[in-house]
Structures are given as C-alpha cells and as structure tokens.
Amino acid sequence: MSSTLTIPINRRALRRMAGARSYERGEGYAAIGRIGALSEHDGTITAKVHASPENRVTLWVEDEGLESSCTCRVGANGAFCKHCVAVGLVWLEQGSKGGGAPKVPGRPAVTMEDVRQYLAGQDKNALVDILLEQAMDDDRLRRRFLMKAAKREKDHAEDSLASYKCQVEPTLNRKNDEAYGKALGLLRRIHLLMGRLGRSCEFPRYLESARSAHKPKRNFMKLLERAKWS
Ligand SMILES: [Zn+2]
Numbered sequence: 001m002s003s004t005l006t007i008p009i010n011r012r013a014l015r016r017m018a019g020a021r022s023y024e025r026g027e028g029y030a031a032i033g034r035i036g037a038l039s040e041h042d043g044t045i046t047a048k049v050h051a052s053p054e055n056r057v058t059l060w061v062e063d064e065g066l067e068s069s070c071t072c073r074v075g076a077n078g079a080f081c082k083h084c085v086a087v088g089l090v091w092l093e094q095g096s097k098g099g100g101a102p103k104v105p106g107r108p109a110v111t112m113e114d115v116r117q118y119l120a121g122q123d124k125n126a127l128v129d130i131l132l133e134q135a136m137d138d139d140r141l142r143r144r145f146l147m148k149a150a151k152r153e154k155d156h157a158e159d160s161l162a163s164y165k166c167q168v169e170p171t172l173n174r175k176n177d178e179a180y181g182k183a184l185g186l187l188r189r190i191h192l193l194m195g196r197l198g199r200s201c202e203f204p205r206y207l208e209s210a211r212s213a214h215k216p217k218r219n220f221m222k223l224l225e226r227a228k229w230s
Contacts, residue, residue, distance in 0.1 A: 009066055014088045017066065017080040026085025035090045045091055049083040056121065057087040058114075071121035125170055153193065161193045165206075172214050180220040184227060191229055203229070 015023040029035065029049060036048035044060040055072045066088075074081040119127065135142040153160045164186045171183045187207065194203050207229075214220055 009088065010092065011089070013066070014080075014085050014092075017068075018082065018085045022074075022080070022082045023085050025082035027089060029082060029086035030089040030093075035086050038087065038091055038094065045087065047087045047090070049086060051083075053121070055083045056117065057083045059084065059087060059091070069118070071118060073123065073126075076118075076122060076126070125167075125174075157193050157197055161190060161197065164190050164193070168210060172210075172217060172220060175217065177219055180217065180223055183220065184223050187227075 014026070018026060029051070034050050036050060038045055038047045040046075044058050046056065046058045049055045049057060049070075055070055055075070057068065057070045057075070059066060059068050061067065068080050068084040069075060070081050070083045072081055072083055075083065131145075135145050168183055168186050168190075171179050171186060187210065190206065191200075191203050194200055194206075207224075211221070211224060
C-alpha cells in the first residue's frame with residue numbers, strides 16, 4: 001500500500017462516513033479546539049480528543065478507504081464517530097494550510113500496547129462481556145473463571161454479595177432482553193448468598209426495591225413474574 005495514493009478524503013466523505021449528526025458534532029469539537037496535536041507515525045494519524053473522558057483517535061488508509069478507530073463507545077463498535085470527524089477535519093485543515101493535498105496515511109503498525117490502551121479505555125461491563133463470551137469458547141479459561149468465582153463466593157460471601165448488588169443496576173440499564181436475563185441471574189446469586197449468610201429475610205425487600213425501581217422495563221417485569229425463588 002503506497003502512502004501517496006490519492007483517495008477522496010474531504011468534508012463530504014467525512015460527512016458520508018459519519019452521518020449528518022455525528023459530522024456536525026465533530027465539526028463542533030474541531031471548531032472549539034478540542035483536538036490535541038496530530039501525530040503522524042508509520043502512516044497513521046493519531047490524536048487525542050480532549051473531552052471527558054479523553055478519547056484517542058487513529059485514522060489510516062486501507063484498501064483505498066479511510067479506516068478509523070476511536071476509544072469512545074461509538075468508535076469501539078466500529079462506527080466513524082464525531083471524534084474521528086473532528087480529527088479528520090483538523091487534518092484536512094492542516095494539509096490545506098501547508099499547501100497542496102494532505103499526505104494520505106497508510107497501513108497502521110498496531111502493537112499490543114495499542115491493544116492494551118484500547119482495552120483500558122473500554123467500559124468495564126463491556127470487558128466483562130468480552131471475557132464471558134471468550135470463556136464460553138475456551139474450556140480452560142471457563143474452568144479457571146468458575147474456580148475463581150467459586151472460591152470468591154466461598155471465602156468472601158459478603159464481598160460477592162456486594163459485587164452482585166452493584167452489577168444489577170448497570171446491567172438493567174442496558175435495557176435489552178439479554179441484559180434482563182443476566183440481571184435475573186444476578187438476583188438469583190444474591191438470593192443464594194443471602195441464604196448462605198443467614199440473611200434470607202432481606203431478600204423479599206431487596207427484590208421489591210428492584211421491582212419498583214424498574215417497573216417501566218416490562219420485559220424484565222415479565223421475567224420477575226415467572227421467576228421462582230424457592
Ligand atoms: Zn469517538
């Protein structure tokens with residue numbers, strides 16, 4: 001892949017990749033100077049977007065198309081997000097100031113350090129999901145997790161109980177059927193652990209508080225109605 005390829009990277013292309021809404025938000029970011037210094041290395045353009053949390057954008061060219069990655073949630077799903085738009089716009093602007101078309105980046109040299117940084121920027125629940133999915137395909141990893149979980153529950157029942165309770169809200173707030181199923185699984189663990197700790201009497205009140213806090217989530221309510229707690 002030559003780095004001198006001319007590919008149509010311009011405002012219109014960025015808008016087409018991002019969609020009108022993300023494009024406009026990206027324009028806003030670029031306009032108020034949220035983009036840190038652009039660094040070009042090994043044919044990739046990298047920049048930090050100063051927002052809360054800070055995101056890191058990488059742009060490069062692959063198979064004559066502009067590719068992107070961003071550490072934000074939208075970018076993590078592979079979308080060309082507003083941060084990518086902003087970095088693209090700043091890049092175009094710098095190229096036009098320097099005279100002539102900006103140099104088109106080539107293939108990236110991604111290292112495991114980049115992977116580590118990418119993972120470190122991800123949401124904890126998303127990482128847990130990735131590990132769980134991986135463990136379902138990998139017997140050794142699954143056994144390892146099961147053993148660790150069993151040991152933790154046995155040795156630190158109080159901690160496990162607290163941890164399960166903390167996970168219920170964020171899980172339910174993902175608002176989809178898969179998450180509701182997971183939340184029900186968490187409630188079952190909570191029920192079991194309360195029993196083990198001699199605190200079974202707390203469970204009905206705990207369950208009721210979850211029920212009333214999440215009443216609008218109808219599919220979750222249906223799951224709760226069908227659940228047996230004996
Ligand atoms: Zn982003």
